[in-house]
Amino acid sequence: MPTTMRDVALKAGVSIKTVSRVVNDSGEISEATRQRVLVAIEELGYRPSRLARALVTQRSHTVGLLVADITNPFFPEVARGVLDAAQTEGYNVFLCNTDGDPEQELHLLHSLADHAVDGIIIYPSYESGEYLQTFAGQYRPLVIVNYYHDQQGVSLVIVDHKRGAQLAVEHLIRQGHIAIGMLSGVRNPSLGKVRRIQGFKEALTAHGLPVVEEWIVANKEPTFADGYASTRQLLSQHPQITAIFAYNDLLALGAIRACNDLGRRVPADCAIVGFDDIPWAATSIPTLTTVRVDKYLLGYQAMTRLLEMLEQPELSFPPICMDVELIIRESA
Amino acid sequence: MPTTMRDVALKAGVSIKTVSRVVNDSGEISEATRQRVLVAIEELGYRPSRLARALVTQRSHTVGLLVADITNPFFPEVARGVLDAAQTEGYNVFLCNTDGDPEQELHLLHSLADHAVDGIIIYPSYESGEYLQTFAGQYRPLVIVNYYHDQQGVSLVIVDHKRGAQLAVEHLIRQGHIAIGMLSGVRNPSLGKVRRIQGFKEALTAHGLPVVEEWIVANKEPTFADGYASTRQLLSQHPQITAIFAYNDLLALGAIRACNDLGRRVPADCAIVGFDDIPWAATSIPTLTTVRVDKYLLGYQAMTRLLEMLEQPELSFPPICMDVELIIRESA
DNA sequence: CTGAAAGCGCTTACAG
């Protein structure tokens, strides 16, 4: 039985309203009674119920964060950024895994809305267009990462995938590579996948290199195991390839392992570049050259934006573009 | 303006109470009016507010999860387990990072209580004894991981650290090693640290090997960088060491890298065993021999236990012991 | 400077 405002009021010999006044620091109160109430609060160990407060103010000071899978090493840092930004403002955050399933996603979105979260940050799956449309229509604000969605009350955070891919390929070309393959990521047409492939091709063309479709292989999952398997296959079928650009680091790390097992030295026989710069990219042997996305900052900015939207619901905000950076290590 | 129960009642031409009846499936209602209400709910897209419901039922269907740092690769899998178990029961979970700071921890604990979470799962820091004591006294239920705390309304989940350490050392001894060093983890006396060191020493003694204190080095942080640095130092000062047991995989991975840079082949010149079996342990070069903790199961069971405590508050439950398993790979 | 009333959106006994 936690103590309530009424308990404090009784103890201090004042009305509930007066207690509310000191709790919320809403001025207009004599110092004497203020102190009396403060003492009562202290003695009773009273803490106002955010739940009850939320019901009347329509502000719960909670938000939701939906990611595909927190065990994908890309997401913990994003989450950390979100959580840190949230915490400084006294917000708590619900974490949810969608597994990239649009139905699951919608289910969770509604579940969060039922809990009256003040806003939601979501990494949508690749096919959640219509779902999102209707949900966003009735629930705001929303911050959507890596997905185009033009709607009032919705803010965007977009990573510059294309430029990242270009940086990677240009680096490879600079090293003298002319036969460059790509592990192009999951089959579904995500924004990231489309843009990274686009950047890859444009960079090749810009430097007078042909685009060989057979050298661009799709993956089932963006995982180490998949990167390993597809690299073995790619290099067996097209041994002339001397460099690989991977959709993400997990795939790239798998590619390194595949080269290792195939007796191809990295980078001497096959150079490899990843994308994301997850923590172990810096610790593999050899260390991985990759395109860094500042995941922490991404999360931090997404949450900051959400807070801004909460403060000024009438404003509309421009998309946040996340810059990328080529990190040159040993693998290329 | 989300639609409320009153809106539904108006539309269906019944009382609020009747709507509540069909929403909660609490029987005693004619099929005709039931259908009428259902239609109204459907048309209005009504969803009951969990907030309002929580206020009266004193059950929010939310829980809190406190970990030191979600970017430590040990925790995402734990979190995944917790989230999966929570989701099947319709619970949402607040994630918080404590950074191992007791004050921060207490602050978050209270913040969660303010939000009326039904229970909390916590990986406490090493010095939060008194804090926890008082908090647990006024707030239940609590599931505490890797920390001894005997109190009503508190359940424990404990990893068998000692046995893990013994398995690791015995494996090393079986390979013929007699000069075995240890990276003993963070300076603070956590349960895990104490138990792992204890298991390490006992295993040596049990096999007639001396315990050399200088070969057991403490670390500032359980990270790759720290593992790298302390291994370089350890092997320079005591070159006779041919095997290292590390407090966790991050340290072990750093140790591999250090050996690599020192020109010591792993495992030929120096065998290395880690602890935890984080995902990249299986993908490093060489792959890491380690003591597996089923992190997902740990989280899943912790959440399941919390749910049980919620169902049967009067019962007291025995601690959950997490078994460990030696995973033999290439590094030892 | 302080308090009594109404209400946030629900559920819980209690009547009819």
Added chain:
DNA sequence: CTGAAAGCGCTTACAG
């Protein structure tokens, strides 16, 4: 089988 009243723990106008 259905409804009117009270209340969960707060805040928001409105009086005094």
